[in-house]
Amino acid sequence: MAFVNYTTKNIAIKIVYYGPGLSGKTTNLRFIYSKMDPDSRGDLLCLETPLERTIFFDLLPIKAGLIRDFRVHFQLMTVPGQVFYEASRKSVLKGADGIVFVADSQIPLLDANLENFDGLRKNLVDFNVDLNFIPLVFQYNKRDLDNLIPVETFNSLLNPLNLPYIESSALNGEGVFETLKQIAKMTVPVVREKIFGEKKEPEEEEKEKRKEAVQKAKEEREKVKMEREKEKKDIEFVGKKKDPQIRMTKIKFQSQADIESQVDKLAKEFLKK
Ligand SMILES: Nc1nc2c(ncn2[C@@H]2O[C@H](COP(=O)(O)OP(=O)(O)O)[C@@H](O)[C@H]2O)c(=O)[nH]1
Numbered sequence: 001m002a003f004v005n006y007t008t009k010n011i012a013i014k015i016v017y018y019g020p021g022l023s024g025k026t027t028n029l030r031f032i033y034s035k036m037d038p039d040s041r042g043d044l045l046c047l048e049t050p051l052e053r054t055i056f057f058d059l060l061p062i063k064a065g066l067i068r069d070f071r072v073h074f075q076l077m078t079v080p081g082q083v084f085y086e087a088s089r090k091s092v093l094k095g096a097d098g099i100v101f102v103a104d105s106q107i108p109l110l111d112a113n114l115e116n117f118d119g120l121r122k123n124l125v126d127f128n129v130d131l132n133f134i135p136l137v138f139q140y141n142k143r144d145l146d147n148l149i150p151v152e153t154f155n156s157l158l159n160p161l162n163l164p165y166i167e168s169s170a171l172n173g174e175g176v177f178e179t180l181k182q183i184a185k186m187t188v189p190v191v192r193e194k195i196f197g198e199k200k201e202p203e204e205e206e207k208e209k210r211k212e213a214v215q216k217a218k219e220e221r222e223k224v225k226m227e228r229e230k231e232k233k234d235i236e237f238v239g240k241k242k243d244p245q246i247r248m249t250k251i252k253f254q255s256q257a258d259i260e261s262q263v264d265k266l267a268k269e270f271l272k273k
Pocket residue numbers: 019020021022023024025026027028078081141142143144145168169170171172238239240241
């Protein structure tokens with residue numbers, strides 16, 4: 001749920017970039033950072049916890065427009081990708097107002113995308129959030145590469161509700177701002193409703209329709225998963241590129257509980273600026 005400061009008249013909206021490891025979430029934030037006026041954005045923060053392996057996730061605060069006479073800030077956050085960081089993924093997800101699902105379009109990564117998406121759904125259930133009703137945008141990333149998962153496949157497996165999807169090449173900046181605009185467009189009215197008015201429950205019929213569509217996609221995903229288990233190949237990732245122009249501020253956290261409170265604190269600090 002968005003933070004509101006009634007005294008300074010600021011609203012912070014949390015957008016989480018979710019998706020499997022190396023799908024391009026950080027690349028999205030880096031591109032946004034590099035293209036935005038320093039007055040309209042904060043530092044790109046890179047958060048790490050000293051677990052067995054260092055994990056990173058990123059936070060980029062940006063300013064954008066008004067809701068009534070409240071200034072709107074978006075907190076763009078990424079989640080750590082590795083399978084064993086489910087707990088960290090969950091704490092980043094807590095209180096998300098909108099989600100961008102960044103899928104990796106490389107064919108060998110279809111399973112990773114599907115698994116990660118199922119994980120997203122499960123993690124939200126624990127916060128009593130239904131993925132069918134939270135603002136959600138799909139970004140099918142790495143479209144500049146060869147050997148791609150067709151958009152139709154993605155849509156039938158992940159996107160039975162026909163939500164907005166963007167074909168992107170985050171590395172080249174293609175589709176990055178389009179994605180951000182789309183998720184902002186979907187999230188702002190929901191936040192506005194939550195803060196300034198009654199939240200309208202979707203009609204029962206609409207609820208049922210969405211549930212059915214989602215169930216069908218789930219069954220299809222299971223089928224694809226089973227087929228692909230049989231033909232698992234080695235996965236090749238594209239090489240990491242460092243962008244020397246981007247300065248990242250690193251913050252170390254001591255524990256899982258710390259992550260949540262630190263993220264909250266950072267969000268509130270940015271509201272004062
Ligand atoms: N070819 C290509 N590579 C990309 C694209 N987006 C990200 N990458 C690369 O994929 C790797 C992982 O990206 P990163 O943003 O760190 O993934 P994250 O784990 O989701 O944060 C990096 O080497 C990126 O340069 C893209 O659109 N096309």
